[in-house]
Amino acid sequence: MRQPLVAGNWKMNGSRASVAELLDGLKAGIDQVTTAEVAVCAPFVYIADVQSRLDGSPIKWGGQDVSVHEAGAYTGETAGPMLADFGCHFVIIGHSERRAYHGESDDLVAQKFSAALAAGLVPILCVGETLEERESGVTEQVVARQLDAVISACGIDDIGKGVIAYEPVWAIGTGKTATPEQAQDVHAFIRGRLAQSSGAVADKVRVLYGGSMNPKNAAELMAQPDIDGGLIGGASLKAADFLAVCSAANR
Numbered sequence: 379m380r381q382p383l384v385a386g387n388w389k390m391n392g393s394r395a396s397v398a399e400l401l402d403g404l405k406a407g408i409d410q411v412t413t414a415e416v417a418v419c420a421p422f423v424y425i426a427d428v429q430s431r432l433d434g435s436p437i438k439w440g441g442q443d444v445s446v447h448e449a450g451a452y453t454g455e456t457a458g459p460m461l462a463d464f465g466c467h468f469v470i471i472g473h474s475e476r477r478a479y480h481g482e483s484d485d486l487v488a489q490k491f492s493a494a495l496a497a498g499l500v501p502i503l504c505v506g507e508t509l510e511e512r513e514s515g516v517t518e519q520v521v522a523r524q525l526d527a528v529i530s531a532c533g534i535d536d537i538g539k540g541v542i543a544y545e546p547v548w549a550i551g552t553g554k555t556a557t558p559e560q561a562q563d564v565h566a567f568i569r570g571r572l573a574q575s576s577g578a579v580a581d582k583v584r585v586l587y588g589g590s591m592n593p594k595n596a597a598e599l600m601a602q603p604d605i606d607g608g609l610i611g612g613a614s615l616k617a618a619d620f621l622a623v624c625s626a627a628n629r
């Protein structure tokens with residue numbers, strides 16, 4: 379059985395003070411609410427603070443992006459080994475905001491997936507269609523293309539070392555969640571696509587849902603057979619909301 383995972387993606391939010399308050403709230407409540415694996419993905423500059431506050435707690439942490447390079451003259455980049463040096467367990471790869479605002483191609487995303495694994499991190503690979511793509515009926519083609527780029531560059535066994543997050547772009551930060559059926563359909567499609575290369579990997583890989591998941595809709599989404607948790611934006615910024623989403627992930 380796949381252990382559910384709930385990961386917070388703080389995006390570019392927070393201050394040292396708000397991070398401290400949020401983490402203290404999470405640490406105080408987490409043992410009571412969930413058997414799921416729980417993580418927060420913080421802006422790079424706060425990762426040292428996150429590490430010192432979460433060390434010894436059951437909550438893991440990670441980054442939101444990683445360089446394809448290991449070290450060197452790449453101004454502004456952060457390397458996988460640096461994230462590992464600060465105790466990161468996860469790193470988000472290919473979030474739609476990076477694909478849209480930073481021009482990240484499927485190929486670059488695949489290279490980042492490899493770079494994360496090489497540094498001993500668990501990549502959370504984001505895939506998902508825009509509203510226009512959904513309305514033109516090409517959701518499955520888009521998700522297949524995004525997945526296939528990583529499968530062909532890294533190999534199916536490496537995909538098995540990561541996590542996949544289905545995040546329909548039209549549901550991100552909009553308050554418009556995919557219905558449990560819409561999400562389940564795409565999650566089942568993703569698992570089927572993986573199964574074409576390896577049934578064992580398809581069975582084992584966790585596929586998270588992301589896009590306006592909150593305490594009200596989390597339980598119904600996570601009750602779907604192919605939804606193994608969530609990647610949470612807005613609702614991960616308040617301890618009570620995030621803990622409520624984590625408790626919905628209990629199996």
Ligand code: 13P
Nearest residue numbers: 387550551589590611612
């Ligand atoms: P929201 O939960 O704010 O819609 O963001 C989802 C997301 O992009 C997580 O990576």
